[in-house]
Amino acid sequence: MDSVNPMKKAASLLLLVAGVALLGASLAMDCMGGGGAIYQYRGAVLIIGIVSFFLGLYLFPTMTHHRDIVNVIFLFPLLFTFGVTVIIPLVLGIFYSMTDWTGIRYTQFVGLANYAQMFHEVSFLWSLLITVLFVVFNMVLVNLVGFALALLCTSRLKGVGFFRAAYFLPNLIGGIVLGYVWQFVFNNVLVKVTGASLLTKTSSAFAAIIIVYIWQYAGYIMLIYVNGLVTVPGDVLEAAAIDGANAFTTLIRIKIPMIASTITICTFLTLTSAFKQFDVNMALTNGTGSVMDFMGQYLSNGTQMLALNIYNTAISKNSYALGQAKAVLFFVILACVSLVQVRISNSKEVEL
Amino acid sequence: MKKWLSLLLAAMLTLSLAACGGGGGTSAPADGGSADSAAPAASGNAIRLVNGKIEVDAPLKKLAAMYKEETGVDVSIESMGGGIDIQGTLKGYYQAGNMPDIFVNGGASDFANWSGLCADMSGEAWAADTDAAYINEDGTVGFPYTVEAIGLAYNADILEKAGVDPATLTSPAAYEAAFATIDGMKDELGLTAVVGYYTEPVNLYWSTGNHLFGNYEDAGLARDDTTYFDMLSDGGKLDVDRFTDFAKFVGLLQQYADQSMMISGTYDQQILNFASGKYAFVTQGSWIGATMTSDDADAYAAAGNFKVGMAPYAFQDGIDTILTNSPSWWAVYKDGNVEGAKAFLQWLTTDAAQEVLVMEAGFISPFNSSTYVATDPFAQTIVDYQNAGKTSGWHWLGNKEGLAQNYTGQVFNDYAQGNLDTDRFVQVMQQVCATAYGG
Known part of the structure; x- marks a missing residue:
């Protein structure tokens, strides 16, 4: 049975050749466009080609590589999807950032000119600056609020289940809807208290975005902290209580050290998600707000964070290539943050 | 046995791939918009x-x-x-x-x-x-x-009651006098404010940044005169004298505007308040007629379905045109x-389609053969201006992309908030236009 079967070999080669031929034919038809009745079946031809290629590959008479071939066949759907949805857009994006792409077509290769231009753009530097500020504020505030809510929700209050659900609920509402709802609240309801709408001044509008963001995100972080807190072993807490530790000491000396890994996770979650803040920012202020003097210029994008700046550069200012260059920088920043996060999480796990 | 199992699995996998992909493949030709299905x-x-x-x-x-x-x-x-x-x-x-x-x-x-x-x-x-x-x-x-028109829309009934003749509104001085007169009779006329001028920069930037700013570019000029548009296109330059006059006029609008709404009011509120007869003027163009007679029809009827008209943004003496264009x-x-x-x-x-476009959509037909005149409240005033030859073109559609949304809308809002005085407003506007066109 293990000897090479000539029939099988022939079948395998036939299928391989037919598969490649059908693949090529369907792709050629697709590129060259219309003509012929078979044209509208090019999709089916493509699929038959792929199937017969893999069938041929599977039947290929080899003992040494058979396992590898099966592995590749099983991995193929995932690799293909990953390539089409992640790798190809990334490579294309980097390429487009070095051209004068308009979103429709490009006429020339401009090298790093877009990258040079974006660092000369004062409004972009401002966006970078306030994004970092926003991230710092949120990392601290969301975690504090989330942790406080988690403590509340793990205490022996009545109706804790209700509160958990209630605090988590804002997270289930989309950011755009949230942004418009809060815009209405700030412009029509709170204005009775604050005099002028919070959204009209850059500093208060920035604070408004932070408030909405905390409202949206603290419930989510709370749930993670709740999970962490319930894993603190009861016997340790009991021992602490017998030793006479009060609630505060228990919190500082027992609970927080016990959930250190949860804190790391939450910190990075808030960090990356705050960096990517887009929808609330867009719906609430759309980046408006004035800065009277920043590096000698008046700026009209006072609350425009990085993601929104990229979007507006590409879409509303119609500079797709420049926006793409900014997006590449954005990717690099986020990739660095994620790498650091993975490093730290791994080392923490070893400690535990 | 094991081998058969793996073969079966592999076949199932490829088949499922075929099923998913096949569905997409065969449905593609049916999709008329598909890029390559040009046939x-x-x-x-x-x-x-x-x-x-x-x-x-x-x-x-x-x-x-x-x-x-x-x-x-x-x-x-x-x-x-x-x-x-x-x-x-x-x-x-x-x-x-x-x-x-x-x-x-x-x-x-x-x-x-x-x-x-x-x-x-x-x-x-x-x-x-x-x-x-x-x-x-x-x-x-x-x-x-x-065809749409940009002008300072007014409530003709209120102007008549206040004894202001809209035909005289062709100079800043005339406007100042008219605003002062109406302002003095606010309670009598049931007005909240003289002008409904809104500058909210997130959703209403286009009203200030495009339409009002467009008046700086075109008001009072012949239809094909692109002097100020060309200056702007050339690196974002503004004519300081003309723009300063424009800025002063905007300042006048601010002075008599509905202060509680000027900074953060919405488009819906602006139109509703005008349709309810709470403003004598509103800084919107002819398109609000459609809203007044549909969404705000109740309020408009309650205010007596008053007559409306349009006056030029006369920020310099002798400006007597409104802006019309497709x-x-x-x-x-x-x-x-x-x-x-x-x-x-x-x-x-064709006649049947024009009837719907004009009578129901409220369009002013740009076709000579069309005989319908819209029931839209502003239709008559546009026809009058066109017949009198008192229209200017508008060229703000050719402004740098995103100019209003990313730059000028916010500056108008800052001016209204009082963060900028008139001189500083002019300077800042020059700076942001230069930035927008330079970058």
Whole structure:
């Protein structure tokens, strides 16, 4: 049975050749466009080609590589999807950032000119600056609020289940809807208290975005902290209580050290998600707000964070290539943050 | 045994792949917008139209139904508007191979995006029937469907009661006197404020940044005079004298505006308050007539369905024109269902279709052969200005993309908030325009 079967070999080669031929034919038809009745079946031809290629590959008479071939066949759907949805857009994006792409077509290769231009753009530097500020504020505030809510929700209050659900609920509402709802609240309801709408001044509008963001995100972080807190072993807490530790000491000396890994996770979650803040920012202020003097210029994008700046550069200012260059920088920043996060999480796990 | 099992699994895997992929593959030709299914046979004869005026969605759908009844051709109307970036969405459609057959373009920069991709319609019968078509190096690429006007809309009944003759409003001094008179009679006339001037920069930037700013570019000039537009296009330069006069006039509007709404009020509130007779003037153009007679019809009726008119933004002595233009055009996508789209557009100029466009959508027909005059409150005033030859063109559609949204809208808001005085407003405006055009 293990000897090479000539029939099988022939079948395998036939299928391989037919598969490649059908693949090529369907792709050629697709590129060259219309003509012929078979044209509208090019999709089916493509699929038959792929199937017969893999069938041929599977039947290929080899003992040494058979396992590898099966592995590749099983991995193929995932690799293909990953390539089409992640790798190809990334490579294309980097390429487009070095051209004068308009979103429709490009006429020339401009090298790093877009990258040079974006660092000369004062409004972009401002966006970078306030994004970092926003991230710092949120990392601290969301975690504090989330942790406080988690403590509340793990205490022996009545109706804790209700509160958990209630605090988590804002997270289930989309950011755009949230942004418009809060815009209405700030412009029509709170204005009775604050005099002028919070959204009209850059500093208060920035604070408004932070408030909405905390409202949206603290419930989510709370749930993670709740999970962490319930894993603190009861016997340790009991021992602490017998030793006479009060609630505060228990919190500082027992609970927080016990959930250190949860804190790391939450910190990075808030960090990356705050960096990517887009929808609330867009719906609430759309980046408006004035800065009277920043590096000698008046700026009209006072609350425009990085993601929104990229979007507006590409879409509303119609500079797709420049926006793409900014997006590449954005990717690099986020990739660095994620790498650091993975490093730290791994080392923490070893400690535990 | 094991081998058979793995073979079975592999076969199932490839089959499932075939099933998913196959579904996509066979459905692709049926999708008329697919980028490469240029073959007319595959795309059928349905037409898809992307409309940029969401307020006329219903009349357009009615027209689509009428056309379907008459010719059997399906027309699907996709309406966008209300601050949505239509060009951005269209680019997304283009990338996805999902281009509509007819789509809206707002002006020179929009048409520049699609140069070489719009079908030439110069051979169509309607092209000889109008002077509002959009023409560029690709030929006659824009089908005009309405004429709009930008002026300072006023409530004629209130002006009459206050004894102000709108015909005299052709100089800043006349405006100052009129505003002061009306302001003194506010309680008597039931007004909240003299002017409904709103500057909220997130959703209403286009009112200040495009329309008001457009008056600096064109008010008082001949229709083809592009002096100030050309200056702006040349690195974002402003004429300081003219702009300072303009800034002073905006300051006057601010002084008599509804202070509680000026900074963060919404478009809906602005129109509703004007329709309710709470403002004598409102800084919006002729398109608000459609809202006043539909969404705000109750309030408008309660205020007595007052007569309206439009006065020029006379920030310098002798400015006596309002700005009129086709606000946007419909273009036909070259690789779409060109013949079907052309036939549909031609059909829109027929009597039955014009009746719906004019009487129901409230459009002012740009076609000479059309005899309908809209019941829209502002239709008459536009016709009057046109007959008197007192109109200027508008060129702000050709401003740098995103100028209003990213730059000038916020500056107007800062001026209204009092963060900038008149001189500083002029300086800042010069700076942001230079930045916008330089970057």
